[in-house]
Amino acid sequence: MSANYILKRIALIFYTLFIVSVLVFGITQILPADAAVMMLGENATQEALEALRQRMGLNDPVWMQYLHWAGGVLQGDFGTSLRTGQPVGPALFSALGTSLTLAGFALVFMLILAMPMGVIAAIRRGKPADLIVSFISYIGVSLPEFVTATLAVMLVADMWGLLPPAGYIPLSQDFWGGLERLILPVVVVSVMMIAHVSRMVRSELVDVMHTDYIRAARLKGLHPRRVLFRHGLRNALLPTITIVALDVGYLLGGVIVVEEIFSIPGIGRSLMSAIQNRDLPVIQAGVMIMAATYSIVNFAADLMYAWLDKRIQYD
Amino acid sequence: MTNSSQPVLQIRDYSLAYHVPAGPVPVLKGINLQIERGEILGLVGESGSGKSTLAGAVMRYLSGNAHENDGGIFLGDTDLRAQSQRAMSDIRGRRMSMVFQDPATSLNPTLCLGEQLAEVLIRHRGLSRAQAWREGEERLAHVGLKTPAEMMHRMPHEVSGGEKQRVVIATAFACNPELIIFDEPTTALDVITSRQILDLFAELQSETGVASLYISHDLALVSQTAxxxxxxxxxxxxxxxxxxxxxxxxxHSYTRALIDAVPRPERRLVQPLAAASATPLVTIRDVSVSYGRKSLLDSILRRDFQAVVGNRAITLDIRPGEVLGIVGESGSGKSTLAKAMTGLNRFDGLIEFDGRPVRGLADMNRDYRRDVQIIFQHPDASLNPRQKISEILARPIRLYGDRTDGPARDRIAAMLERVRLPASYIDRYPHQLSGGEKQRIAIARAFLSNPRLVICDEITSALDVSVQASVIELLMELHRDTGAAYVFITHDINLIRQIAHRIAVMYRGDLIEIVEADRIGDSDRAPYTQQLLAAVTSPAAALGG
Structure with a gap:
């Protein structure tokens, strides 16, 4: 992998974010919301509204408003929330931190379960173990998370009383208490990803175990464990990285329902309420932050891919 | 373990069948073989003859649907059929090992070469990692690799095919086994590289006295090895x-047929060109092809950009009705030139076809595309698997046919007859045909547009010798009947000496020289041409001419 490639990818990330910023700014312009009305309320006088519009630059041409906003974003200033009057940035970044904590735990939990499941299914292909793994995967794929989340809350929290049903405490405040409240959402979020990833690991490993170099490794008399883990799994995991990176996108945006059910103040939930309240600066900033996170995660996945497989020459 | 009078490998009355839903398919029938210490047994057969299954049976590495009779396979006095898979993993790599056809696929792409060699020493000789690594370096030096220490750390994609195969051979010899099975070890390599690998094999073989089972479809090669x-x-x-x-x-008649099918340079199959025509059909002037583009960073930093050269200023003529052979090792630019001539590659320079200048794809009009046809190496890849033969062959008729020629189906039937395929094939799909039959369909497709130049890009190299011989016979017949000129690209020098009028030798993108086919063996040829010829196993000497 060349320095050239890395530079090009970084340039591409900025380009992507630029397109996203134009789109999101354009869409928020079309939305039937008047920031001045939002801030001053329905009963404000025309003069007061006009003065505020003048002050906020709402009467400027759209491109000037865009440049003004984008310039602020580049300096880390995402504007102020129309609803709370607080700066948008700090609130959203803290929400992002919460979401990333959930995502991180879910990712680790998912990998711990999905990789062995995929491996077992692959080496026991067609046998009961494989069928059980496939069955679990299909359940995971076919149950939407609002169903699994509701079921989990009903059974584990309400009926058995094993875990608290909802709420979020930052780990820095109360580690064990926070962890306890994260267990259910992490499990619910992981279910669908476990399905993806275990099936991916299975099919890749099945392919790899039929290659010439695996035959060669076996015919060298290597221990089956070494053939599987050192020769097979390493090659089978490469495409899995791509799937995991895509799943991170799902983790950031698709878990709104889970955040809602478990009342976790994550970025999905913040964005949701911003949309309900027509809080334009928060919507714009939220989408930008999510797009940036997504681009960076995928970039990291590509770097990891190249690091694991030295043949890959990005240029 | 093994006393000296006992054969190293002994196979007695061994049969094997694969059970498929349609019933058992016998693959090996009553095999009796033995190999003594220090002996090389050549096993020759065409694809589907059961060679590789036999290797699998000896290594006890068979697929689940293989059913064996109660014949015996013995390594020394060890009954291999009585061994469990666990016991076999102790024997494999230590007492018997294997060298595979294609080193590019038999080495793990994500592990360095050293690890793939050292792991055998750790497994079977109980060496520590450091000891195994040191021993590995010695082994690599022993198989003629110049910088063994560095080679240990390289990844497979960073070294050449010949170097990879040397590493595989070093691994096979690592534990001083009693038996080594070589499964077509040079088929995937260039002429010159495979000559070097064969020399290495002979050297190690005589030095260690290992018993070898040498599997190949190449009779000329086996005749000199085994x-x-x-x-x-x-x-x-x-x-x-x-x-x-x-x-x-x-x-046996089959042995005779196999030997007859081996190309012999002195037996010319092509008709001499009539009078040397004054005006060439094709003139290629300074045609260059390069791959790759200048990158963004190169432009920013104003760095010089090094394009990969495919062809460097190639200049040659092709006369009407001539068979021009192009030979050279892989990467020499043979196929690149063919692709440039058919518009599949951009090129700089000039191609003149029948006096008309062609500088790029835009100049290749309908007439040019009708007149210049190409046939590719793998018919599996060049025939659409979802189209029937009738659809595949209807396309050239639809594109270039005359309405006066009669219905398309009649023309297809006539063409099938010309390429010696039954008329009933017209409604079949490619997968229902054998490899040689598929290549005949590809040939039929090319000739249906009545071309004046046919480019054959390694069209017989995926075929067995006997099939190759019949395809070549067909091509020569079509050459006689249609008078089309051929550009015949191949790495088989014995073959091209049989069928070409002139031979162009290419090396790393350059045209080294063009010589009359019967003068290629002369002593005043270019050094590379001589080297290439010397590397070729001449069948004449071995097969008793």
Missing amino acids: GRVAVLEKGSIVEEGETGELFRNPV
């Missing part, structure tokens, strides 16, 4: 004997 040869046809050994004797006086 002391004894067994000929396998459809799962049975039809003939076995001392190499020289077997090739001089083959008893």
Whole structure:
């Protein structure tokens, strides 16, 4: 992998974010919301509204408003929330931190379960173990998370009383208490990803175990464990990285329902309420932050891919 | 363990069938073989004869649907069939090992070469990692690799095919096994590289006295490598004997047919060109092809950009009705030139076809595309698997046909007859045909547009010798009948000496020289041409001419 490639990818990330910023700014312009009305309320006088519009630059041409906003974003200033009057940035970044904590735990939990499941299914292909793994995967794929989340809350929290049903405490405040409240959402979020990833690991490993170099490794008399883990799994995991990176996108945006059910103040939930309240600066900033996170995660996945497989020459 | 009088490998009355839903398919029938210490047994047969299954049976590495009779396979006095898979993993790599056809696929792409060699030493000789690594370096030096220490750390994609195969061979010899099975070890390599690998094999073989089973479809090569040869046809050994004797006086008709199918340069198959025509059909002037583009960073930093050269200023003529052979190792730019001539590659320079200048794809009009046809190496890849033969062959008729020629279906039927395929094939799909039959369809497709130049890009190299011989015969017949000129790209020098009028030798993108086919053996040829010729196993000497 060349320095050239890395530079090009970084340039591409900025380009992507630029397109996203134009789109999101354009869409928020079309939305039937008047920031001045939002801030001053329905009963404000025309003069007061006009003065505020003048002050906020709402009467400027759209491109000037865009440049003004984008310039602020580049300096880390995402504007102020129309609803709370607080700066948008700090609130959203803290929400992002919460979401990333959930995502991180879910990712680790998912990998711990999905990789062995995929491996077992692959080496026991067609046998009961494989069928059980496939069955679990299909359940995971076919149950939407609002169903699994509701079921989990009903059974584990309400009926058995094993875990608290909802709420979020930052780990820095109360580690064990926070962890306890994260267990259910992490499990619910992981279910669908476990399905993806275990099936991916299975099919890749099945392919790899039929290659010439695996035959060669076996015919060298290597221990089956070494053939599987050192020769097979390493090659089978490469495409899995791509799937995991895509799943991170799902983790950031698709878990709104889970955040809602478990009342976790994550970025999905913040964005949701911003949309309900027509809080334009928060919507714009939220989408930008999510797009940036997504681009960076995928970039990291590509770097990891190249690091694991030295043949890959990005240029 | 093994006393000296006992054969290293002994196979007795061994049969094997694969059970498929349609019933058992016998693959090996009553095999009897033995190999003594220090002996090389050549096993010759065409694809589907059961060679590789036999290797799998010896290594005890068979697929689940293989059913064996109660014949015996012994390594020394060890009954291999009585061993569990766990016991076999102790024997594999230590007492017997294997060298595979394609080093590019038999080495793990994500592990460095050193680890793939050292792991055998750690597993079977109980060395520590550091000891195994040191020993590995010695082994690599022993197989003629110049910088063994550095080589240990390289990844497979960073070294050449020949170097990879040397590493595989070093691994096979690492534990001083009693038996090594070589499964077509040079088929995937260039002429010159495979000559070097064969020399290395001979050296290590005589030094260690290992018993070798050398599997190949290449009779000329086996005749120079093995002391004894067994000929396998459809799962049975039809003939076995001392190499020289077997090739001089083959008893079985199949052996004779195989030997006859081997290309011999002195037996010319092509008709001499009539009078040398004054005006060439094609003139290629300074045609260059390069791959790759200048990157963004290169432009920013104003760095010089090094394009990969495919062809460097190639200049040559092709006369009407001529068969021009192009030879060279892989990467020499043979196919690149063919692609440039058919508009599949951009090129700089000028191609003149029948006096009309062609500078790029835009100049290749309908007439040019009709007149210049190309046939590719793998018919599996060049025939659409979802189209029937009738659809595949209807396309050239639809594109270039005259309405006066009659219905398309009649023309297709006539063409099938010309390429010696039954008329009933018209409604079949490519997968229902054998490899040789598919290549005949590709040939039929090219000739349906009545071309004046046909480019054949390695069209017989995926085929067995006997199939190759019949495809070549067909091509020569079509050449006689249609008078089309051929550009015949191949790495098989014995073959091209039989069928070409002139031979162009290419090396790393350059045209080295063009010579009359019967003068290629002259002593005043370019050094590279001589080197190439010397690397070729000439069948004349070995097969008793």
